[in-house]
Amino acid sequence: MFNADGKPRPSARLLFERIASVGDDEIRRYQQSAEQLLFRMGITFNVYGDEAGTEKIFPFDIIPRIVAADEWAQIDLGLRQRVHALNLFIDDIYHEQRILKDGVIPTDLVLSAKSFRRACIGLRPPKGTWCHITGTDLIRHGDGKFYVLEDNLRCPSGVSYVLQNREIMKRTFPQIFDHSNVRPVGDYPSHLLETLHDIAPMGIPSPTVALLTPGIYNSAYFEHAFLAKFMGVELVEGRDLVVMNGYVMMRTTKGFERVDVIYRRIDDDFLDPLTFRPDSMLGLPGLMDVYRAGRVALANAPGTGVADDKVIYAYVPKIIKYYLGEDQILPNVPTYVCWDDNERQYVLDNLDKLVVKAANESGGYGMLVGPHSTAEQREKFKYAINADPRNYIAQPTLALSRVPVIVEDHFEGRHVDLRPYVLYGKDIFVLPGGLTRVALRKGSLVVNSSQGGGSKDTWVLSC
Amino acid sequence: MLSRLADSLYWMSRYVERAENVARFIDVNSWLSLDLPTGYHEQWSPLISTTGDDALFAQHYDEPSKRNVTHFLTFDTRNPNSIFSAITAARENARLARQYITLEMWEQINRFYFVIQNGSRFAARGFDPSADFFSEVTTASHLFLGTLYATMSHNEGWHFCRLGRLIERADKTSRILDTKYYLLLPSVAAVGTPYDDIMWAAVLRSTSAFEMYRKRYQQISPDRIVEFLVLDREFPRAIHYCVTSAQESLHTITGSPVGTFANSAEQQMGRVCADLNYIQVREIINRGLHEFLDSVQVRLNLVGDAVHHSFFALQHVPAVPQYQSGRQA
Numbered sequence: 033m034f035n036a037d038g039k040p041r042p043s044a045r046l047l048f049e050r051i052a053s054v055g056d057d058e059i060r061r062y063q064q065s066a067e068q069l070l071f072r073m074g075i076t077f078n079v080y081g082d083e084a085g086t087e088k089i090f091p092f093d094i095i096p097r098i099v100a101a102d103e104w105a106q107i108d109l110g111l112r113q114r115v116h117a118l119n120l121f122i123d124d125i126y127h128e129q130r131i132l133k134d135g136v137i138p139t140d141l142v143l144s145a146k147s148f149r150r151a152c153i154g155l156r157p158p159k160g161t162w163c164h165i166t167g168t169d170l171i172r173h174g175d176g177k178f179y180v181l182e183d184n185l186r187c188p189s190g191v192s193y194v195l196q197n198r199e200i201m202k203r204t205f206p207q208i209f210d211h212s213n214v215r216p217v218g219d220y221p222s223h224l225l226e227t228l229h230d231i232a233p234m235g236i237p238s239p240t241v242a243l244l245t246p247g248i249y250n251s252a253y254f255e256h257a258f259l260a261k262f263m264g265v266e267l268v269e270g271r272d273l274v275v276m277n278g279y280v281m282m283r284t285t286k287g288f289e290r291v292d293v294i295y296r297r298i299d300d301d302f303l304d305p306l307t308f309r310p311d312s313m314l315g316l317p318g319l320m321d322v323y324r325a326g327r328v329a330l331a332n333a334p335g336t337g338v339a340d341d342k343v344i345y346a347y348v349p350k351i352i353k354y355y356l357g358e359d360q361i362l363p364n365v366p367t368y369v370c371w372d373d374n375e376r377q378y379v380l381d382n383l384d385k386l387v388v389k390a391a392n393e394s395g396g397y398g399m400l401v402g403p404h405s406t407a408e409q410r411e412k413f414k415y416a417i418n419a420d421p422r423n424y425i426a427q428p429t430l431a432l433s434r435v436p437v438i439v440e441d442h443f444e445g446r447h448v449d450l451r452p453y454v455l456y457g458k459d460i461f462v463l464p465g466g467l468t469r470v471a472l473r474k475g476s477l478v479v480n481s482s483q484g485g486g487s488k489d490t491w492v493l494s495c
Numbered sequence: 496m497l498s499r500l501a502d503s504l505y506w507m508s509r510y511v512e513r514a515e516n517v518a519r520f521i522d523v524n525s526w527l528s529l530d531l532p533t534g535y536h537e538q539w540s541p542l543i544s545t546t547g548d549d550a551l552f553a554q555h556y557d558e559p560s561k562r563n564v565t566h567f568l569t570f571d572t573r574n575p576n577s578i579f580s581a582i583t584a585a586r587e588n589a590r591l592a593r594q595y596i597t598l599e600m601w602e603q604i605n606r607f608y609f610v611i612q613n614g615s616r617f618a619a620r621g622f623d624p625s626a627d628f629f630s631e632v633t634t635a636s637h638l639f640l641g642t643l644y645a646t647m648s649h650n651e652g653w654h655f656c657r658l659g660r661l662i663e664r665a666d667k668t669s670r671i672l673d674t675k676y677y678l679l680l681p682s683v684a685a686v687g688t689p690y691d692d693i694m695w696a697a698v699l700r701s702t703s704a705f706e707m708y709r710k711r712y713q714q715i716s717p718d719r720i721v722e723f724l725v726l727d728r729e730f731p732r733a734i735h736y737c738v739t740s741a742q743e744s745l746h747t748i749t750g751s752p753v754g755t756f757a758n759s760a761e762q763q764m765g766r767v768c769a770d771l772n773y774i775q776v777r778e779i780i781n782r783g784l785h786e787f788l789d790s791v792q793v794r795l796n797l798v799g800d801a802v803h804h805s806f807f808a809l810q811h812v813p814a815v816p817q818y819q820s821g822r823q824a
Contacts, residue, residue, distance in 0.1 A: 267593075267595075285806040
C-alpha cells in the first residue's frame, strides 16, 4: 500500500485518505462487525489434529489490499501464458513426452515425481485440457515486482474466501467502495459453471454437474458447499455415487440419475480405489473406467499434479519457451533443485539463508524457513535432503511485501501473498482479484490458513 | 434430489422440532410446580418418558429430581434426545445440506446452536437454565421455521423438511398427552379442585395449545382436550393436522394423488390418516387413550422407517422390476 518512503502508492491514495478520515474507533468497530458476521455465518475452518477447537473463523482483516490496473494487466497476461504452457506440458508428458526426448527436462525427474500418474498415460481429456482450475501463488518482492511462488494445479482452494471477503466488506464498510473502481469478482461461479459445461462429454446439451467433496469434516467443506450452491449444482460425496452400465450415477429420491461432469475436490489418490489408492473410502470405484471411456468429465483431470511438483516448477521458464516460444512474463522465484549435485551443495551450505520446501507438500507443511530456524531443525533438513534429494528445493528468503493490518488498536505491517484463480474451459479466464493471505504473526512469512494465516479483500482496480 | 440431501433435510427439521418440544415441556413443568401445594409430589420422571429414554436416565442418574431431569433433557450430551444433542445434530445435518438450504436458514441454525452452547456454559458453572432460556429455544425454533417458509422455495427439499417436522410433532404431541393423561386421570382427589384445572391447562401449554383451545372450547375438560390435541383439523400441533399435512407433503414429493400409494411410506401414512379421519373422541376414550396413542406412535415409527427405505436408502444395484404374482410380463 505504501512506497518505500512511507507515502501511499498512487493506486492506494484514495483508500488511504478514506481510512484516515474515518477514525480509529470506527475502523475497529467495522473490524468487529466483520468478525461477528463471519461467526454468525458459520464461515469456519477445521484445523487438522486439533481435537477440541474443531472450528475456527478464518481471520479476516478489513483493510483491503490493492493491486493497480497496470500491475494486474501483467499478472493477467503472465497467468494466461503459464496456464496455457503447463497444460501443453501435462498433455505432452502423458503422451509423446517430446519435451523429455528433446532433453529440456531430465526424464528421471519427471517420472520420479510423486504426482506423476502412470494410470493417466494416454488419457485424452476433452479438448486436450487437463487443468481447468488453477490457483497460482504470487508474491511481491522488495523490488516491487510480482513473482510466481508456486502453481496449484490439483484442487486449489480459497476462491470462496475471495467472494466471501468481498461480500463482508460490502456489508460492513460499504462507503469505502465509492469511486474506488474495484473490479467485481462475484461472477466467478458463473464462469466456473460455464467451464464445467465446456468440458462435458460430447453431445450432452444440458449436462448434470456435481461437485465431489470428501465431506463435512474436510477443511474446505465450506468452500465446496459455497461453490455448489452458487453454481446450483449437486454437492455429492463418494457414497452418493455409483457406477452403473458404464456411467456415473447418483442416488436420488426418484432413483438413479446420471452425472456428466464432476468437479472433484478430492485428490487423485482417493478418486478411484480401483485405479489409485485401494484403501480410499472417499472416491468411487470404477470412476476412472467411465472417465477413460469419455462418459464423464473430471475437473481437474487426474494427473495434473505432475506439473505443480516443486522441482518441475523450476523448469517452468523452459517449459514456456519450449511450447510457446515465448519468454516468461511472470518470473519464477530463483530455485535450487537439490537433485542437482552442485545446487544441493549450495543449499546445504546456506540452509540458514534459504527456504527449503518438500517437492510434494502443500499447506505450508514440510518447510524450513532458514533465517527463522534452529540449528536442530536445519540438521533435520540436512539429513532429509541427503536422504532424498529429489524431494527438495530451496529458494532465497524473499522480502515478501507487507501491507497494513489492524492489530488490536493500531496498524502494523504484515507479510502477504496473492493467489489469483484461472479457469480454462473453451478459453482462459482470469478472475480479476484473488486471495490475499496474511501472515498474522509478526515477522512470519508463512501465510497458510493451517499455520495461523488470515486474509483480506483484494482489490484489482479497473483504472 | 440427492437421497442423502433429502435425508439431511428431513432430520434437520425433525431435530429442531424435537428440541422445541423438549424445551416447552420442561418449561411448563417447572411453571406448573410453582402452583402446586407444598408436599405435592413433583412429577419429573414422566418427562423422561416423553422422549422414551428412561433406561438411559437410570444408567446415569440416581433420582428423577427436577435438576437431574432438566439437565438430562437439556444439556446432557450422553442423551441423544437432549436439546443440546438435537440441535448439534440439526446443525450437522444443515451443514450437510448447506448448499441447498438458504443462507438465512443456515445463519439461524447457527444462532440456535450458540444459544444452546451459551446455556450449556452457564449450566457448567452451576446455574440452572432459566425460563428465559427455554423460551429462547422455542423462539429460535420458530425463527428457523420462519426462514424455512419465507426464504426457501417450496420445492421437494422443503417438503422433506415439512414431512420430518410434522412426523416429529405428531409423535411428541401424542407422547405429551399420553404421559400427562396417564398421570392426571387417576388423581380423583383433584377433580373439581383448582389443581385439576391448572394441571390440564399445563397439558395444553406443553403443546402451546392453551390459547387456541380456549378460543375453541372455553371450558377445560379432559375429553375436549383430547379431542383438540388429537383430532383438531386446524390446530397445527394436533396429531390429525400434523399427519394430514405430512401426507400432503409426501404426495407432493412423489406426485401420486392422495388416496393412492406409490411406495410404502405413502401406504403407511395413508393408514395413519385414515384412522384419524373418521374416529370420534368417545371411541378413543372408550378404547383407552393410552392404547390409542401407543398405536399412533407405532404407526408413526412405521411411517418413518418407510420414508427412510423409500427415499434415503437407495440400493447399489437397481431393483429388478417386480411384478405382482399371477401377472405375466
